[in-house]
Amino acid sequence: MERVESKVSLVLDAPEEEREEQPWDGWLLVVVCALLGLGLVMIFSASSITAQWQHNDSTFFLKRQLLFLLAAFALMYAGLRIDYRWYQRAVYPILGVTLALLVIVAMSGLTANNATRWIRVGGMTFQPGEWTKIAMAMVLAYSVTKKGEQVKSFTVGIVPHLAIVGLVVGLLMLQPDFGTSVLLLSMMFAVLFVAGTRISYILLALVCSSAAAYHLISSSPYRMKRVMAFLDPWAHQGDIAYQVTESMMAIGSGGIVGQGLGDGLGKLGFVPELETDFIGTAIAQELGFAGVVLIVVLYLLLVWRGIRIALAATDNFGKYLAFALTFLFGLQAAINLAVISGLVPTKGLTLPFISYGGSSLLCSMFGIGILLSISRCASDEWKSKRAEKDREREALRWERKRERIMMRRLEERR
């Protein structure tokens, strides 16, 4: 009976669709490189003036971003080489490390702009919030894969996910990082929806979350003020809506073809954080509506390749993970562009692959590495090797047993 079980297991472990291992998705990398190249140009354009003021070196941010980029490509290559199924197996350590990082931030993080989001690693600072997004994509993909059809039930499908994401979001809100929190919740609902959770449950959870968010906002005069500033930014132009109104003015001055690369005037200190969160403003001002269309098209291409990888993935974990990561990139880019144009309140989210920033770039490129890894549709070598070893061990056992029997028989003959 044991043998039968083992055989069944072997059969089930085999890929459903036996495909040839494919080369990884080169077009995805082309799209990402296009975004990265545009990002480098725009970072230099947007930051040269402030870099000159603050660091007496107009290429300060450009040089740092180039260094980050080298590390990011290394990380992407690592993501490409590591079989993504390892994240499935190591999901609990990953979750543990992530939670630990968030707790460290909450306890002894570095503060900037009224938010405690960074920890110091050696001489560099790192933003665990960026890593959390990748880690939660892994955790959610693992969870819905494991739960399978049970995801349809409320207690199994909704509650555990809401609990784990809620815990992470709670830690993020201590920083506070409203943007990443919204992104994680959106990703959770998206993955649950894709996994087949009942729409009614999702709607119920959405309503509950909204009620909680409303309570959070209305209970704090500061957050209320932010909302009022969002509703009528021109009335708060002098204080809290300064950044978004400046951004809108800069975007508006771009017109159809922009003021010309390098000729945008928002960089003269008018738009704060122009090289990081508001890099899209620099693009809109210097390259105009045409530039906005260009980056939107690039992101849509990225989403297309990502979804294609998800659909072509040979296993469910790969599908969910590829979808979650693609959804993450697409949604973050869309929200960032909506923020700089005053469509949604300020979040503090970067424009993936374009914005200046080490943590964001490293984590995003690692995510791309994972997507590329999924795109290979490789067979699970570790698993097949394990099966091979099992077989060899069984064969050895049988051999020894046979030898023992033969020995016994020989002794009996004597």
Add this chain to the structure above:
Amino acid sequence: MIEQTTPRRTRAKVFSALATQGRTASRKEEEKSGVSTGKQRRWLHFRIGVLTLGIIMLFGAVLNRMFDLQVEETDLDEMAQRQVEGSVTLGAGGENHLDGHRGFIFDRQGYELAISVEVPSVYAHPKQIEDKHEAARQLAAVLGGSPDTIYAKLEKERSFVWLDRKITPSQGDAIRELKLRGIGLKRASKRYYPAQDIAGQIIGFAGTDNVGLAGVEAAFDEELRGGVIELKGLRDARGKLLLTLESPRLNDLEGGSVVLSIDQRIQRITEAALERTATEFKAKNAIGIVMDPKTGEILSMATWPRFNPNRFNDFETTDWRNRAVLDVYEPGSVFKLLLYAAALDAGVVKPHEPIDQEHGKMRFSSEVTLSDTHVIKNLDAEGVVVQSSNIGAYKIAKRLGREAFYQKILDFGFNAKTDIGVPGESVGIVWPPKRWAEITFANIAFGQGISVSPIQLAMAVSVIANDGELMKPLLFKEVRDREGNVIKTWEPEVKRRVVSPEAARLTRIAMEKVVTEGTGMRAWVDGYRVGGKTGTPQKVDPRTKKYGNKWMANFVGFAPVDNPDIVVVILIDEPKVSHLGGMVAAPAFAEIVSQVLPYRGIQPEAVYAGNNITFPTRVEPADPLTDAEWELASEPPPGMLRVPDFMGLSLADTLTAARDAGLTIEPESTGFVVDQWPAKGAEVAVGTPVQVTLARQYRQSHLGYAQQ
């Protein structure tokens, strides 16, 4: 087992293998494997597609919003444009390190009375200085002062700080030699007054920030002040101008220039006469006006003590007061000639009609008696003026009547501004006749009990000299803009007829007799017929409000009598040695007239001097004398010498001139001399070093008169 997928081909085998274990286990495996059927896969892909569509729609919403902002809305563009628009004003000094170039002041001959030259100012960028203590020590050695004060400035948390404004060119060169990092020089405009103390009170001065603070400098500050250049440019968020969108027209920094009606030579003559008189008689102040009665132009207007605007800080505020316009005095007996002219004009007296002198005493009440110092019997009306009889003046005034007399006083221009264009002009005090007590009426008849300004007095006397017409006084000839175009001129202007030409002529005859046989015989000028009138008003003691024993010595007059070319008014305030106008002021009048008339090209004529008839030899029309000739006119005591005028000379010429004169030179920088100390004409010991400041840009005047 974490995840299982079931290959389609082996599914049948699996199911058969599992068949023995029952359907429950089979369903469980099926459920655990997640998506395994094609239907489930299609559902999953469909749901992924739905969310992908959601993301595409989000991007669509973003594009829609961007289109609204970038293409539809145009306000944003304007707002963005507006906030980067900045402008910078050049020429206002201060942070942009560029001074306006204050325009020049010329006399009527084009002689420069006030000029602007460029001198260095030293500044620091404290952040760029490596060793602030050492820099402060080296700078203090050049600039003078203590290193600590300079170090304090270098310690400031500023990117720019002025260390010293308007230093000498040689200090600038020395600082350039130091080659200190973070220390620099900017050119600033500094005001110089080449004529030194000549016409100092008229010109006034401009302060270190090139704003006119007194005199013409203040009155015409707007015209003289260097223009400003407003440049539009690009502003950053900190409000700093990054670059300008247009290049500055540096010519706009130049100010306009003002041409005075003053003639600096006549001004020198007047000031010299005042100084001599005031020194001799130990007077407090002295005021002199020379003017052209036909046009109303003021040729000189001097106030002693002198005031040198180059060193305005060394003087009291009272010293730069233009007393000829700003102060008022009781005119005294000089007023009688105006009364006489008015009475002749009204026809109430005839020149040779006898006026009873009451034996020199006239009783008004038990206490008040009107008296004359020297009594001459059988005076006629003309004699009242010639001998300056107070009783006679009162009697003539009574004939004229209070109202008529008061009206004529106003007609002569008293109790009203002359509109000469000097700020703060005084109008004096003339009470209306209703408030005149009888003794006041008598006092006013001989010029006491009213107060007038010297310029009012000069204008009134010029009515007599100008056949009865009152002119408007002109202190300015024209204003030129920065390109040298005349933008404003002053033309002679008749204000009103005051007395008839005949009355004026008869008054002039009486005034000539004042000089030939009356109280003003010391005003005699060889070769010219002059007319005048003395005055010795008593001054009111400001404490007791009564007439004390302080006096003024006045003389007003004109020459030549037949066709007056100049009117001269001399007021000597509180002379000590003597106080009679005929003793003190008349010689000053003679000194001025004897020099100014030849300079004006007026030929001497045959005159009666006492019983002798002089036929003067033919005199060539007088050439304007050079400064050197004037200097030679007065010899300094032995061992002393007069400092020559080095102004405008090159360094080589200065050294030659100084060697010839027996002086040594301490030059500052190179170029042409713009300032010297001691001033020219000062008496110094032989070998005294003279400090001269030279500047490269000693600009010649707009008018094209090269200064020698």
